[in-house]
Amino acid sequence: MGSSWNWKTNVSISQRARHESGSVEGMSWPVNVHDGALFGGTDISDTLYMFGGTTMSFNQSFPYFLIPPTEQYALWTYDIPGDLWTPFDTSSSGITIPSWGASSETTDQGLAFYLGGQIDGGTANTTQYLGEDTVGLGGMVVLDTTSSVTKNVTVEDTIKSNRKGASMVYVNNFGDAGVLILLGGKSDFDGYLPMDEISIFDVKTTDLSDDASGEKNKWYQQNATGSIPSARSDFCLVAAPSQDNSSTSIYMYGGRSDGVIFDDIYVLSIPSFTWVKVFVGEDARWSVTCHFVPPRQMITIGGGGKSSNISADCDWEQKSLAVLDLSTIGWGSIYDANAPPYQVPDAVVKVIGGSPEGNASMIKPSAGWAEDALATVFTIRTVTSDPSEPPSATTSTISSPTSSSSSNDSAETTKSISVGAIAGIAIGGVALIALIGGSIFFFLRSRRRNQQQHQELLIEKDGLPDYSTAAFLGSAELLGTPHAAELSARDNDSGPNCKPGQPGPVEKDAGAVQGRHTSNRVNTPIEME
Template structure:
């Protein structure tokens, strides 16, 4: 196992004046780099960046300081309605590139990972939001897990029914780890598990020593305890120090019951290499096919990115292009979120658009809905969200590829050429039904340490002044989180003839991007309006020994870490 150090593209941030915090939904234009989850038919959106008003007039990316939510049973203009009135004290970090793990039994959201858009990151803490009590808490730090760190832009998933949450790969950098300094970002090759009942961590090895990030991972109820499926993004092969695409036809699988990784080749209409896309999974009612829907993403280096939908159907391991069916420029975007609802629909929120400065459907706060079974009058993959659509039907395109019908009964139940490992054939013949869970947490558990509460009373005038000064400090710190960095301007339009595709600019908040030297690719000079140019830094690549835990001490002078 190894940590991998790579050359990074590091933006030179412009000076920032303190800005008045504002409602992220006020004059809404775009949102991206956020994290989202669904619990009890309610959608939650946290962190990321927000644009307000007209981008040409106000091309700033403001940090989203709110926890947004929407009742999925209440719609307007065909989509759920986001609100910004939930509790989120200033002590809770406002970050991008994180994940929200959902615990539907205990009604808790766990905020793991991500990057600080400004300033030195705080020491690692796992934050928990109790939906019932509307309180945030920092989970107690256990000395046994003191080396767990905050990774960003990795891939996460939660086992059906909750209890176990997983996170694979991602970056450690100066935007996520305190005192990281000028040490270059590290790509992780480990799998992190959090037990939401016992509040314990387990860090295990990945499928190999290759660091990976910016791909996607989903959970499937196959085998004895379920399986994790990872694909796409970037990889940093051991010994190269170069970020290369993770091939889209190379699918990584983790069998939870046996704690074992597998690799399987996929065939069919394999998507172009990409990163920072989003994906969600659903399955036929008879479990004869598990279908993973991928949308959008950024190209690995140059280019406008993607505005398309691909389906990876398992266990046939066949890729199917689902959208678009006709050529055209579309609206490519990345750094967005996908959330499957009742297995039948997938709500896609936001993203960074690379070929337009138009706002992203502001009347519905950048929400788009995908009908996974095309169960609408238009037989379209895109349709308004319908709260009463709760059953998945396999769409015709999948049926044509693997046989069967809309209810399942797939005929193709193995990859072309067979499984790379015979274990996989056995695993996909089993269906996992999670046992009932007993809640291990109550709203009263939060009463002892509510975030933001001021304990004790004022002792004399000096104590009063200290409290006022402390409150002012927190207020100013919160205001400074309104990070402003220029948004990408369109450098070409869809109608411009014979125009070279615009450069894929560095993503706002992406301090760790390690694509400065891509295999067989010349270094790319990146430029964004209002930002000093920043470049790839080829050469002088190094590696660090992987530790058994999810961290590394950046101040250590030795390249070798304990194993």
């Protein structure tokens, strides 16, 4: 990621084999899951934190299919230099293994968050009795990555934490410690949640003690205006601040609702809480992960296409990648390591005022704050001329635009959003996705150390724990020496993520993919928007 590349011609990646390390319940490493989260820890950490996730029911016929033998180990850490996986027993905190929740992290503060989600038949061998049923989860799990301490924090009912398929992004250029922005998803009680209802967590109030109460772990609600997106789940978020921090654009891409898959991009501009539609296409995506690569590019990885059933629908983004310029809203195949500074899209500037460099004139909601305290929470931090100094908080002064901005983004939800090296572990894992995601992670880790930039990533792991009854089928690639692969353009075959006989991959917005499939979560016919 330190140099430019074009996935059509010269994406070069290397694979690192997984080796046995510490074990628990016969597991040398966590099994392959989706809909969990991968956190990167602090800016100087060499440890990854894998939390939650579930196995995919339609993969049961695969030779490497495994279900976790116990649900008490919701958290695994991976020491990168030592190549060592370590499980943590989270049962004493009342935490089981969640999936399909919303996650984000604050790498500058060493905190990671996972809200809501569910347990299902793929969570552990003790939950297989659920079959196709699910049990929704409420509350928010907070992980201190400096100590691996976890706590399930109670969330007030108005936030509707019992939601699935939502997304959450960290924005750190407001207030004393930044905020988490929670959007969308679906609730067992309320169905799909409207996108004008924005939930906000004040990171400064985070408290993992047993007596946390009152203004601790504080959530707020704020209504948004503008071009409100359709309610949905399984979308992704990234956030990019203007050069002077006067506004932050939260980009929402893709997703799905009952019978509809979306190919659109909306920007939620804060602190005005105004939605602006900036893109609509014809190549819908859902359960895709988005990764903000400073200063102005978003890389999407994996996900599903126009079918809502990934088991029958290969990945239609060739090489599992697409690259978006967040300023011009132009899709392409080229990652530019020397991209110019971020500029607020013209469509957003027309609504919030100012210029592409910043100086937004709308710096509060048009109908006012839902609570007076939010005016303090969204105090805008000025950009300092000395990048070694932290930004200061002020409500009255915005400095002149500069070429460097205060760090802020998503993982990813994802993660990702998004600030923090966090990845929602994607549906339909492919080794090539893991390798590309790994490159993004290590590049961003280096940039965070040197420039205090924060970022989302995707790393998905494969391999075969030694307790598997199919262990004898393990290949040399899984159990042997590392190897490298050069991903050249493939014009005449089915591409790296399609099975033989399936239609070949298409580029972004290159036309419709035919066919209808039933979904693992949606049983209605699929349309596209």
